[in-house]
Amino acid sequence: MNNTIAKVFEEIASAIESGSFAQKKKVALTTLGSEHGEETLIEGAKLAKKLYPNMDIVLIGMKNNTGFETYETDCQDEMYKIMEEKLDSGEISACVTMHYNFPIGVSTVGRVMTPSKGKEMIIATTTGTTSPHRIEAMVKNTIGGIIAAKAIGIEEPKVGILNLDGARTVEKVLKEIKDKGYNINFTESKRSDGGVVMRGNDLLLGTPDVMVTDSLTGNVLMKMFSSFMSGGEYEVSGYGYGPGIGEGFNRNILIISRASGAPVIANALKYAFDISNGDINKIAKKEYEKLKNIGWTDIIAKNTAKKETKSETDEVVAPEKEVVTGQISGVDIMELEDAVHVLWKNKVYAESGMGCTGPIILVAEANIEKAKEILNKEGFATA
Numbered sequence: 001m002n003n004t005i006a007k008v009f010e011e012i013a014s015a016i017e018s019g020s021f022a023q024k025k026k027v028a029l030t031t032l033g034s035e036h037g038e039e040t041l042i043e044g045a046k047l048a049k050k051l052y053p054n055m056d057i058v059l060i061g062m063k064n065n066t067g068f069e070t071y072e073t074d075c076q077d078e079m080y081k082i083m084e085e086k087l088d089s090g091e092i093s094a095c096v097t098m099h100y101n102f103p104i105g106v107s108t109v110g111r112v113m114t115p116s117k118g119k120e121m122i123i124a125t126t127t128g129t130t131s132p133h134r135i136e137a138m139v140k141n142t143i144g145g146i147i148a149a150k151a152i153g154i155e156e157p158k159v160g161i162l163n164l165d166g167a168r169t170v171e172k173v174l175k176e177i178k179d180k181g182y183n184i185n186f187t188e189s190k191r192s193d194g195g196v197v198m199r200g201n202d203l204l205l206g207t208p209d210v211m212v213t214d215s216l217t218g219n220v221l222m223k224m225f226s227s228f229m230s231g232g233e234y235e236v237s238g239y240g241y242g243p244g245i246g247e248g249f250n251r252n253i254l255i256i257s258r259a260s261g262a263p264v265i266a267n268a269l270k271y272a273f274d275i276s277n278g279d280i281n282k283i284a285k286k287e288y289e290k291l292k293n294i295g296w297t298d299i300i301a302k303n304t305a306k307k308e309t310k311s312e313t314d315e316v317v318a319p320e321k322e323v324v325t326g327q328i329s330g331v332d333i334m335e336l337e338d339a340v341h342v343l344w345k346n347k348v349y350a351e352s353g354m355g356c357t358g359p360i361i362l363v364a365e366a367n368i369e370k371a372k373e374i375l376n377k378e379g380f381a382t383a
Contacts, residue, residue, distance in 0.1 A: 031061030044265025
């Protein structure tokens with residue numbers, strides 16, 4: 001009885017201090033599996049509590065004398081079962097852990113501190129597989145990044161697409177989704193030629209709030225941002241690989257690396273606390289409903305359907321060669337040669353090339369607009 005009364009008074013005092021009488025959300029940390037040992041994880045939890053005293057942290061792992069509430073187990077399989085049970089029951093609102101097998105359609109959204117100006121940036125995505133199809137995955141990664149950004153309080157996140165294979169097609173799909181009524185706030189590269197396709201400089205500067213990439217590239221970026229100062233064995237910066245986000249997925253599970261150090265663990269717990277208080281699942285449901293209403297999967301399918309095959313275009317003969325100084329960008333590198341063949345088929349001489357911002361098609365200056373019209377009609381993205 002006395003313990004219950006004490007707990008009530010403690011909760012009232014905490015609410016007065018924080019200015020909120022809302023039910024306090026618990027975030028959990030699993031403590032088995034780190035390359036640096038359990039003590040590093042506990043050190044991270046203690047640091048988080050010191051930096052953010054209003055955060056209610058619980059541990060899932062070995063019995064300890066830390067003072068943190070602990071769901072005790074010495075078995076990793078049991079640890080994950082406890083994590084899922086506590087999340088599904090609502091006893092904890094989010095959990096930070098070092099490994100989880102997310103289903104296809106779900107991938108994690110990381111959060112880093114960029115070195116140039118100390119600006120936070122979301123990387124979408126960093127682990128997991130949103131889709132087996134690269135373009136579809138990156139489009140869906142964009143939505144995951146927007147959801148995460150909104151959950152941590154960025155109401156209109158600025159979106160940029162990293163300059164990777166498929167970036168131009170992703171740009172085309174996202175702009176069509178925006179034209180259909182789903183708001184995407186695109187940013188501009190800091191390079192002089194601008195554009196929504198981001199270069200390496202934009203990574204260091206943190207130009208967008210949400211940097212769209214594929215999860216394998218995102219994973220490498222997370223490792224570089226988090227541990228480049230420590231030689232790679234101990235991650236010291238950033239918020240970890242983030243929460244798994246995907247349509248219909250409601251468990252707030254956030255991933256950190258087994259190489260994560262105490263500062264990253266502390267920040268990952270803060271990230272978990274942020275998305276819990278930001279009600280990420282409610283935001284996700286709302287965003288996916290908006291997208292469903294505009295038929296976003298049909299837009300993706302239309303733009304990822306196979307175009308005319310090479311076997312059908314190999315027989316096309318190039319028109320008479322001419323001087324080509326006009327540049328057309330925007331066509332994805334995987335479709336570059338097919339696009340050239342389409343122009344040849346339409347009696348426009350063209351060559352493929354590589355400009356400073358990516359793949360380009362070269363045509364005569366007088367044929368630029370005509371070539372763009374042909375390419376757009378055939379479903380190729382141009383800028």
